[in-house]
C-alpha cells in the first residue's frame with residue numbers, strides 16, 4: 001500500500017479522528033508560515049517576529065506591533081485551500097471529531113469546519129482593552145496606526161495569544177480530551193517547534209499517528225506514517 005492509500009484507509013475507518021495543524025496548512029492559501037525558507041523568520045525586520053508579537057513588545061510599542069501585525073499577519077483576502085475544505089468534509093461525514101489549530105486565520109471555519117479549537121486565538125476577534133467592545137479584523141486593518149475603540153477610545157487588542165502569554169485553559173483542555181479519545185491523529189503543516197502546543201501530540205494514545213509536512217519534524221520517528229509533501233495537494237487526493 002502506498003502512503004496515501006494507508007491514509008485513505010485509516011480515514012475510512014476513523015470515527016473520532018483529530019487533525020492538529022499549524023501555519024503550513026495555510027501556505028497554499030497564500031499566508032506565509034514562520035519557519036520555511038521564505039517564511040517570516042527569514043525576512044529582515046528591525047526585530048525578529050517573536051519579539052514583535054510578544055506581550056511586552058505590544059505594551060511597549062503598539063505602533064510598531066500593529067505595523068508588523070497588519071502587514072504580515074492579517075490576510076483577509078485568503079481563502080480556504082483543499083486541505084481546509086477536505087477536513088471540513090471529513091468532519092461532516094463523521095470521521096473527524098475536532099480540528100486543533102495553531103493558526104489564527106479562521107480558514108477552517110471559512111471552509112465549514114465546526115469543532116475548531118484555536119490554541120492561539122483568532123485575528124477575527126478583537127477587543128477594546130478598556131470596555132471590552134468587540135471589533136472585526138477589517139476594523140483593525142483599516143485603522144490608521146493603533147486601532148482604538150469607537151466607544152471609549154481605549155486601545156484594541158487582537159484575541160491572539162502573543163509570546164509570553166498563556167494559552168486559554170479551556171481550549172487546551174478540550175484539545176487534550178479530543179486527542180486522548182482520538183482513533184486517528186493527523187498532524188500537518190507544523191514544525192512542532194512551538195510549545196506548549198507541540199506537546200499536545202504526547203496525549204495521543206492510539207497507533208495511527210500521521211505526520212504530513214514539507215520538511216522533517218522532531219516527531220517523525222514517533223509517527224506511524226510520515227508523508228512528505230504539500231498538505232493541500234495530499235488532501236485533494238483523499239476521498240470522503
Ligand code: NAD
Pocket residue numbers: 021022023024025026027028031032033034035036039102103104105120188189190191192193194212213214215229230231232
Ligand atoms: P511554522 O512556521 O513553525 O512551521 C510550518 C511548517 O509547515 C514547516 O515545517 C513547513 O515546512 C511546513 N509547511 C509549509 N507549507 C506547507 C505545506 N503546504 N504543506 C505541508 N507542510 C508545509 O508554523 P507552526 O508550527 O504553526 O508555528 C508557528 C506559529 O506561528 C504558530 O504558533 C501559529 O500560531 C503562528 N502562525 C500562524 C499563521 C496562520 O494563522 N496562518 C501563520 C504564521 C504563523
